[in-house]
Amino acid sequence: MSEWFKVGKTTEFDPSIGRRVEVGEHRLAIFRIEDDFYAIGDRCSHAEASLAEGELFEFGVECPRHGSEFDVRTGVPGSLPATRPVVSYEVSVVDGDVMVSLVTEVEE
Numbered sequence: 001m002s003e004w005f006k007v008g009k010t011t012e013f014d015p016s017i018g019r020r021v022e023v024g025e026h027r028l029a030i031f032r033i034e035d036d037f038y039a040i041g042d043r044c045s046h047a048e049a050s051l052a053e054g055e056l057f058e059f060g061v062e063c064p065r066h067g068s069e070f071d072v073r074t075g076v077p078g079s080l081p082a083t084r085p086v087v088s089y090e091v092s093v094v095d096g097d098v099m100v101s102l103v104t105e106v107e108e
């Protein structure tokens, strides 16, 4: 089962600068590109560096530790050394609030 969580107001996110947000045990990297918002897991799949601290190039964020570039829309790495994707979250904006959908319970 998934649930929507507010991670901030749209005005709190600077365009083109990532921001780390924690919701329970989830650590997310949120990116604002123009007026669209994207959320991926904040821990790089290679060696756990914070992707929220990476530099953005269009829709790619460069891991600050070893330079793999992840697509903020999908979490998929486009360059080595990372080979595995990070999780990508659904994002919605409702009345100026940035909402992220997180799986809170595994359905059987």
Ligand code: FES
Pocket: 044, 045, 046, 047, 048, 049, 063, 064, 065, 066, 067, 068, 080, 081, 082
């Ligand atoms: S920690 Fe991100 S590429 Fe190595």
